[in-house]
Amino acid sequence: MSAQQLAIRAVEKPWGRRVLGLGFENPAPGGEPVGEIWFEAPKAITGATAGGADLLIKYLFTSEKLSVQVHPDDAAARARGHARGKEECWLVLDAEPGAQIGIGLGAATTPERLRAAALDGSVEALLDWKAVAAGDFFYLPAGTIHAIGAGVTLLEVQQNSDITYRLYDYGRPRELHLEDAVAVADPAPWQPLPAPGMVDEGREILAAGRVLVLERFAEGASGRLTPEAGRPVWIIPFSGEGSIGRAPLEPGTVWLAEAETALDFAGVLLLAYPGGLPLVAPIVTPIITSGA
Numbered sequence: 001m002s003a004q005q006l007a008i009r010a011v012e013k014p015w016g017r018r019v020l021g022l023g024f025e026n027p028a029p030g031g032e033p034v035g036e037i038w039f040e041a042p043k044a045i046t047g048a049t050a051g052g053a054d055l056l057i058k059y060l061f062t063s064e065k066l067s068v069q070v071h072p073d074d075a076a077a078r079a080r081g082h083a084r085g086k087e088e089c090w091l092v093l094d095a096e097p098g099a100q101i102g103i104g105l106g107a108a109t110t111p112e113r114l115r116a117a118a119l120d121g122s123v124e125a126l127l128d129w130k131a132v133a134a135g136d137f138f139y140l141p142a143g144t145i146h147a148i149g150a151g152v153t154l155l156e157v158q159q160n161s162d163i164t165y166r167l168y169d170y171g172r173p174r175e176l177h178l179e180d181a182v183a184v185a186d187p188a189p190w191q192p193l194p195a196p197g198m199v200d201e202g203r204e205i206l207a208a209g210r211v212l213v214l215e216r217f218a219e220g221a222s223g224r225l226t227p228e229a230g231r232p233v234w235i236i237p238f239s240g241e242g243s244i245g246r247a248p249l250e251p252g253t254v255w256l257a258e259a260e261t262a263l264d265f266a267g268v269l270l271l272a273y274p275g276g277l278p279l280v281a282p283i284v285t286p287i288i289t290s291g292a
Contacts, residue, residue: 096151102127104190240267
């Protein structure tokens, strides 16, 4: 089959939840809270670089603030022996009243001041905290200092790397990575990428960053899914129903297509793929039928 459904892995986090929603299974009674649901691709992906698939899809569920953290870019990560850095984007799916996300700093500072603020805890106040609601979208280049607040449910599309350098963790007994974090951080306000916007009726490019592209089909898609060689496509159905190949395509799943396959989905659908530029032609092309 040219597309395959990805395995789900629940990841326990101290800031996670015991009631997840979105149709995902809750942790066992008395178990640790789950903060992330990962959709994992097989280790061998055609065209992928060393270190497995290029991208990773996650759902995040927060009941407390995440650490103040930062991720390295590819060059900084490879200098430390890793396959790639971590650039990511977030689509907020639900937010409790007053929920916030901190992205970038309110004002530029020096690495020395950033380091001192991490040590005394005042780095939390340096962040630019933004109220969030369902539908908000953010693209975070590597080096962006950030923290997700409590009461947020979001979808994260990221480079397939778990390199996180914590600057501050509210006194939790977890390792900090102060020197690495300061070395790769951009201690300045966050600059959002220009939004590419609509390219076709119902087809919107949410983000075209340095390393990944995310598209949204607001009214579904029907046709042939045609990935370029070496650019597999992650298919993320949100609402509605349909099919991929001969299999059902349902919300709460993620599929990976490396070769051409039939796609027919009525509802909201996201497509993610590696590379900094959108494909020139739509990924989903009309089905060519024969006959008079």
